[in-house]
Amino acid sequence: MNGPVISRRSLIAGGAGAAVLLSLGGLTRYAWATDKELLRPPGGQDEDRLLSACIRCDRCRQVCPMHAIESSSIEDGLLNTRTPRLNFRNHALQRTLGTTEYHEVDGGYCNFCDPEQTGGQTKRCIANCPTGALQAFDETKERIGEAVIDPVYCINYPQLGQTPTGCRVCVDACPYEAIVMNDAQRPEILSNTCNGCGRCEAVCPSASYRQLVGVGALEERAGAGDNASASSLSYYRQTGRIPRGINIVRRG
Template identity: 35%
Template sequence: MKHLAAGSAAACTEGRPLVRPPGAARGKDFLALCIKCDRCTSACPLHAIGPASVTDGFVQMRTPRMDFHHGWCNFCMKCTEACPTGALEPLAEPGPFDRPKAIGTAEITINCIALRSGGCTKCYEACNEGAITLNDDNVPVVDPELCTGCGLCMDLCYKNAVKLEPASLEEAASGEETLECERAAGEDSGGSSGGADDWGKLESMFTVPVSRT
């Protein structure tokens, strides 16, 4: 069982940066403030917010992340209004010619059918910010300076050819995730106090109870 717990602990230290809702506090501050109440998820009228899973890192699990396979963000800020802790703070109202503060940047992947046929321009046509243009081969190209990470292109791409990266990987990476996971797993060398107790806690989380007759 310790092998299973060790594998789980190792997996949780590999959590990746997530695209957070607008107004999210930075990295470890967000994790400290978020109480995983799901109010932002319920408040999103376009269903663009969902809970992070264990594959996103144990510490990040059930915190809100943008889920552009079910919707996109129009920066209505209803999620920030619903947040009770300040994990999401309302952003300043943009002026008539201002773009919303970016939450991520879109990237076109090799799955894009325009790379082979040049026949699909849906993301280019849909982009509200003019961040996607077409090159000479009719292939969409994203301008990271203009992209707000709204996810509309990702939501409508039926080939799943668009991925979103956090606007700033330095801000999105928590650093606390590795610390907390290592604390939970304990140190094999015995250099961490309470290591045995922490191993027991981690094991219990990934152990399926077996009934005995």
């Protein structure tokens, strides 16, 4: 059976990186990692398996048709360096004003290589992984992570004298109907349905509305006892990113 082809350069680079990491010894894993929780591509949710099998060849990133995979940096921890992580903020979807119609610009979320949701499609990241670091993944039963509403950044929650906007962009964008508007006309996650595809985070407009709520403001509010700000600050420290109104977080 023919497996994915890996270039000599990628093999050498990946093998060298893996050799360095192995030389550190398994007992040093947590000393060299950070407390950041990285979102992994489909089939990479077993963190121990991924870190032990991934040779940092970068093939999963290269073949991702939605450009949602990136390579982790040294800031994510030495053992995580050059391993794949998902980033749902590099691209965006454009919405036709006054409608619920979206036009894909360049992807930026995971469609599980099955844009028509017909099932049975091969995930390219998994098919092109030469070591089995990414395992078979069924998005109807498994999940990358789970969407979580952040009330500090969601523009449907009053902040700084604002009033709820009635925004439902994430609700309209979700291809799995995992987000609904509740009785207060705010988005609510159906956790049993969400599989962490990231489309909601990709389209969330809160980054433009809430840019002034930075880390300093979160620290000040959290220090004053505001639980929502403390939760937002925790997300920032775990991911290295300011929250959006809706964010995909890793779930065990």
